Amino acid sequence: MKLNCISFLCEFAQGGGPTSNFDGGRSSQRLNNVFFPRPAKGSDEAVKFLLEEAELRFPYCKTTLSKGDFGSNRPVTGSQQPVGARAGNTFDGPDADAHAADTAGLVSPLMRDEGSTILFGCLFKEHTTETIDVEAAHRTFRTLTKVLTPGIDAFFRTERHKAKNRIQEALLMGSACPTVLLTGDKELLGHSASGLEKLLATGSVRFNASRFEFKNKQLETAFQDVLGAFDSSGEPAVKQANSREPVKDETGDHSVCLEDPDGRLKRITIKTVPATTARNGNGSGPWIVLQIFETSDLPEALETVLQDRFELSHSEAHLARHLTMSGSINDTVRDLGITRNTAKTHLRRIFDKTGVNTQLQLARLVHGISRLF
Structure with a gap:
């Protein structure tokens, strides 16, 4: 039997808002407009029920849900009429959603996890309650859900694979030094071979259940300054007329110099992953790359600059350079004799x-x- 229906597939995040998958917000908005038009009685409760409690892959009657009749939490049976369409309804043009809102249909959650719920719905365009075979409509709906589920599984497996590739791409940006990749919520996405160990060794962070907490106030401030330049989607935020850019160092990155528990100097730079890399990734906001630099060799000519600029003696300039390289007064004393x-x-x-x-x-x-x- 040909049902000639309009179908909807969309994903809602845990908080109830649409995600960018499956035509993004447009598909989710249409499903809301068509299945639960405001100010229909119980529309908010019906959506909440479908997202959080409804049985997976069972067809629920749109008309019944719209009336708020879902307390039993049971799927529709063959005796319930899934459609009440008037022959000749128009589903094209600017008033399509308004026409479709008057038409009954079936809707079901296909998949649900801690992060989102995927809803699938069908509206039957041409049949009336007198002409449609209700049992056939239910069977067809269930068949469609069974066919769709493996495809959606494959889609999310692919997306997870892409996300891992984006994480690896982001880590390659800092491959020359220990690197840690975080979300804007400070959740760990990945790290280079020694990145996590080196970051924890600075004593500037705590790490618990995949999330970081900054113990160093300067590091926390620099991290928040970086995030402040972006909106929640990871795109550059629109600056207000009186806003000020966060202070950056001469390389264009945010940097913090700190002592580790052994008194050695470390430099941690903070940079964001380009939006094209982080898009559709984990967490909220942009991805953040932390790079941990050990003290580096400084050219001997720097001592002359220090003498000329600050009137340091030769011995003073020599110590300033070596102390900066070693990060330890004890090592400097030993090295300089x-x-x-x-x-x-x-x-x-x-x-x-x-x-x-x-x-x-x-x-x-x-x-x-x-x-x-």
Whole structure:
């Protein structure tokens, strides 16, 4: 029997809003308009029932649901009429949804998980309650749901595979150094071979149940500054007239210099994954790449610059450079073959001449001059 029906397939997120899958919001909006037109009695409750409680792959009568009659949580039976269409209804043109809203049909949740629910619905265009074979309509509807389910499974498997590829692509951006990839909600997406270990070793984060918590306030501030430049979809946010750009370093990335528990200096840069890579990925907002840099070799010529710019002595400039590279006063004393008291005297004079107050501030200054920071 030819049913000549209009079908709908759409996905709703856990909160009830449509996702971008299966024609995105347009398909979901049409299903809402057609099956549960406002101000129909119980429309919100009917949608909530389908998304959260309705039995999977069973046909529920649109007319019954629209009236709020779903307390029994049971699917329709052959004795329930699925259609009440008037012959000659028009389903094309600008008033298509209004015409379709007057037509009964069947709707069912096909799949449901902790993140979303997929609904499938059919409206029967030409038959009246006198001409349609109700049992045949139910059988056909169930057959369609059985056919659709494997295809939807395959679709989401493909999407998960694509997401893994996008994660790998994002990690390759920082493959030259330890790298961690997060969602805007601080959930771990992936990391390079030593990325997670190196990030945790800085002592700046906690990691629990796949989610990070920043212990370092500067790192948290930089992370939020990065997110502030994007909307929830991962696209650049529209700036207000009085808004200010977050402060970035000379490379264009946000950076934080910090001491690990052993007193060694580390630099963590924060950058976003391009929207074309992160689109349709996990989590909300853009993806965030954290890169962990160890202290680097600095050219000897930097000592001359420090002497000329801040009137440091040769010994003071020598210590400033080596201390910035090692990140440890003990290693610097050993490497330069000087006493700890001598190092402290040099360091106090360096602070006075450069105007900094801490080893971290000195490291930022030295790296900034060398354009490595």
